Amino acid sequence: MNAVTEQPAVPVIIVGAGPVGLTTALALARHGVRSTVLESKGTLDPHSRATLMVPRSLEIFEQLGVLPALLAQGQRNDAIRIVRAANRKLLLRFDFAPLAAHTRTPYALALSQDRTERVLLDAVLQTGLVDLAWSDGFARFEPGTDSVSVVTAAGRSITARWLVGADGAHSAVRKQLGWRLQGTTYPTRAVLADVRVAPEHDTMEGWLADPQAASFTIAVRFGNGVWRLIESAVPDSVSDADLPARAQQLSGALFGPGAWRETLWTAAYKKHERRAERYVGGRVVLAGDAAHLNSPAGGQGMNAGIQDAELLAQALAQALAAPQESHALLQAYEQARMKAFDRDIRPLTHAIEAMETAPSWLRKLAFSSIGLVRAFGVEAVVAKRLSMLS
Numbered sequence: 066m067n068a069v070t071e072q073p074a075v076p077v078i079i080v081g082a083g084p085v086g087l088t089t090a091l092a093l094a095r096h097g098v099r100s101t102v103l104e105s106k107g108t109l110d111p112h113s114r115a116t117l118m119v120p121r122s123l124e125i126f127e128q129l130g131v132l133p134a135l136l137a138q139g140q141r142n143d144a145i146r147i148v149r150a151a152n153r154k155l156l157l158r159f160d161f162a163p164l165a166a167h168t169r170t171p172y173a174l175a176l177s178q179d180r181t182e183r184v185l186l187d188a189v190l191q192t193g194l195v196d197l198a199w200s201d202g203f204a205r206f207e208p209g210t211d212s213v214s215v216v217t218a219a220g221r222s223i224t225a226r227w228l229v230g231a232d233g234a235h236s237a238v239r240k241q242l243g244w245r246l247q248g249t250t251y252p253t254r255a256v257l258a259d260v261r262v263a264p265e266h267d268t269m270e271g272w273l274a275d276p277q278a279a280s281f282t283i284a285v286r287f288g289n290g291v292w293r294l295i296e297s298a299v300p301d302s303v304s305d306a307d308l309p310a311r312a313q314q315l316s317g318a319l320f321g322p323g324a325w326r327e328t329l330w331t332a333a334y335k336k337h338e339r340r341a342e343r344y345v346g347g348r349v350v351l352a353g354d355a356a357h358l359n360s361p362a363g364g365q366g367m368n369a370g371i372q373d374a375e376l377l378a379q380a381l382a383q384a385l386a387a388p389q390e391s392h393a394l395l396q397a398y399e400q401a402r403m404k405a406f407d408r409d410i411r412p413l414t415h416a417i418e419a420m421e422t423a424p425s426w427l428r429k430l431a432f433s434s435i436g437l438v439r440a441f442g443v444e445a446v447v448a449k450r451l452s453m454l455s
C-alpha cells in the first residue's frame with residue numbers, strides 16, 4: 066500500500082470531472098473560491114450522452130460566461146417540434162419563445178455532452194483557481210470537525226473544508242456515506258443510437274417520431290447530419306452486438322430507405338427514477354447523478370445536475386465566508402434540490418415513461434386526438450416544464 070502524504074488544504078475538493086463537477090468548479094471559481102478536482106479517468110468521456118440543454122441551464126451558463134462558446138458549437142432551438150416520421154405532419158410543438166418574459170435564454174441548445182464538457186473544462190482551466198488531477202480518483206474520506214480529508218487512489222491525502230461528490234451514478238462518495246439511490250428502476254430497456262444520415266434526409270423540420278411503433282421511437286437532431294435515435298423499450302433478447310444493425314433499421318423506418326450512412330455510437334440502458342435519501346452529510350455534499358438519477362427522456366438528467374452545481378457553489382462560497390451559517394446554507398441546498406426532483410423531475414419522468422411504454426393502440430388513440438391537447442394549451446405547460454425555469 067502507498068504511504069499517505071499530506072497536502073496543503075484547499076477550500077473544496079470535487080470528485081468527478083463530468084459536467085456537474087466541472088460546473089461546480091467553474092461556479093466556485095467565479096465566486097473566487099479555489100478547488101481541487103479529482104478524476105479517475107485520464108481524460109474527458111468521449112461519448113455524446115446528454116444532447117440537449119434547456120433554458121435554465123443556459124441561463125446558468127450565461128452567468129458563468131460560457132454561453133457564447135456553447136452557442137458557437139451547438140444548435141439553438143427556439144421550439145422543439147416533433148413531427149410524425151411517416152408524413153412529416155406536426156405532432157407537438159414546445160415553444161420556448163413565450164418564456165422571453167422570464168429569461169434571457171428562451172431556447173434550448175442541442176450539443177453533445179463531450180463538447181459541452183470540453184467548453185467547461187477550457188473555462189475551468191482559464192480561471193487559474195482549479196487544480197485538476199486526472200487519473201487520480203477518490204478512494205475514501207475521513208471526516209474532521211471543521212474539515213474533511215480525502216485519500217486518493219494514488220495514496221495522496223488532501224484536506225479541505227468541503228467535499229463534493231459529483232462522481233456519477235455509482236458514486237463512491239455516496240457509498241461511503243451509506244446512502245442508496247431510492248426509487249424505481251423501470252422494467253423496460255431502452256436503446257439509443259447516434260447515426261449520420263444522408264444530407265437529403267437531414268431535415269430541419271423537427272424531431273421525427275413514430276408514435277405508433279410497437280415501442281415509441283424518436284429521432285433528435287444534434288449536429289449536422291447527426292441524429293440521436295431512441296427506441297424506448299426493446300426486448301432483452303436484443304444484444305449489444307445487434308444494436309448497430311438495429312440502428313440502421315430504425316433509421317430506415319424514421320427517415321426512409323437509403324437515409325442511413327453511419328452508426329456512430331449505440332448504448333442500451335435501464336431507466337431510473339431514483340434519488341439519495343440525503344444530499345448533505347457533515348462536510349460532504351452530493352450533486353448530479355451521484356444524488357439523483359432519472360430517465361434521459363425529457364433531458365432532465367444532466368440539466369438537473371447543472372442546476373445542483375450552481376446552487377451548491379453559491380452555498381459553499383457563502384458557507385466559507387460565514388462558517389456559522391454553513392449548516393443552514395447547506396440544508397437549504399439539500400431541500401431545494403430534493404424538492405426540484407420530487408416536484409418536477411420525478412412526475413415528468415413517470416409521465417414520459419407511461420407514454421413511451423403504453424400499448425401502441427393507446428398511443429395511436431392519444432396522438433390522433435393531438436388537436437385536443439393543443440386546444441387545451443398543454444404544449445405551453447410542457448414547454449415551461451421542460452425549460453426547468455420553475
Ligand SMILES: Cc1cc2nc3c(=O)[nH]c(=O)nc-3n(C[C@H](O)[C@H](O)[C@H](O)COP(=O)(O)OP(=O)(O)OC[C@H]3O[C@@H](n4cnc5c(N)ncnc54)[C@H](O)[C@@H]3O)c2cc1C
Binds near residue numbers: 202231334361
Ligand atoms: C447512454 C447515456 C445517455 C444519456 N442521455 C442523456 C440525455 O439524452 N439527456 C440527459 O439529460 N442526460 C442523459 N444522460 C445522463 C447524463 O449523461 C448524466 O446525467 C450526466 O453525465 C451526469 O453528470 P455528472 O457529472 O453528475 O456525472 P458523470 O457524467 O457520470 O461524471 C462523473 C465523473 O466522475 C468520475 N468518477 C467516478 N468515480 C470516481 C472516483 N472514485 N474518483 C474520481 N472520479 C470519479 C467519472 O469518471 C466521471 O468523469 C445519459 C447518460 C448515458 C450513460
